[in-house]
Amino acid sequence: MSQPAKTTGPLTTAGMAIGIGMGGFVDGIVFHQILQIHNMLSARIATDTLVGAKVNMVWDGIFHAAVWMATAIGITLLWKAIKRPDVLLSGTALFGSILFGFGLFNLVEGLIDHHVLNIHHVYERLGQSVWDYVFLASGVALMLTGWLMIRDVRSRSAA
Structure with missing residues (x-):
């Protein structure tokens, strides 16, 4: 009797x-x-006044609370994934997926905050600049690297 194929999906x-x-x-x-x-x-909202700095600090805190939640959800999902017998536990797949998620963050946050909403830029003193595009490119590069790592694990496990 053959064992069912293992999946990397939950991981x-x-x-x-x-x-x-x-x-x-x-x-x-x-x-x-x-x-x-x-x-x-x-x-x-410029940060060169006390009120401006405080407003930005509050919004930075809200941002940090949101990314803390994403991390906590990820840790919870990881805990559930490692307990499942059908999950292929692979450090390469996990690291690749972390790179993919990191890149996804850079791409989505960069597109929305730097380009669509125009609420901040990578290097604010320059406004929209090449650094905003470098940030987007880093997201694509991280996503591609992560995807290749995950694909490699999946192809080796299918063989």
């Missing part, structure tokens, strides 16, 4: 949610807090 779903959250944390921690080159609403 990659969990990894993508974790990647989305981690992408948001890297954005918020590195760009908003450490480098201070933009905040959530810095293209709309």
Whole structure:
């Protein structure tokens, strides 16, 4: 009697949610807090006054709460996935899906916040610039790398 084929689906779903959250944390921690080159609403509300800085800080906090939720959901999904006997547990698939989710965050957040809503840019002092497009390109590159890693695991497990 043959065993049913194992799936990476639940594992990659969990990894993508974790990647989305981690992408948001890297954005918020590195760009908003450490480098201070933009905040959530810095293209709309300047940060050079106390009120403007406070408003942006609140929206940065809301942003961090949302990416914390994505990460927590991903961890919960990962916990459920590893308990399932039909899930192929693969570090490569998990890491690839985290990269995919991180890239998805960069692509979606970059398109919506930098281009459609115009609420902030990667390097706010320059406004919309090449850095906004580099951010989008990094999202595509991360997604492609993650997808290739997941595909490789799936093709090897199917063989």
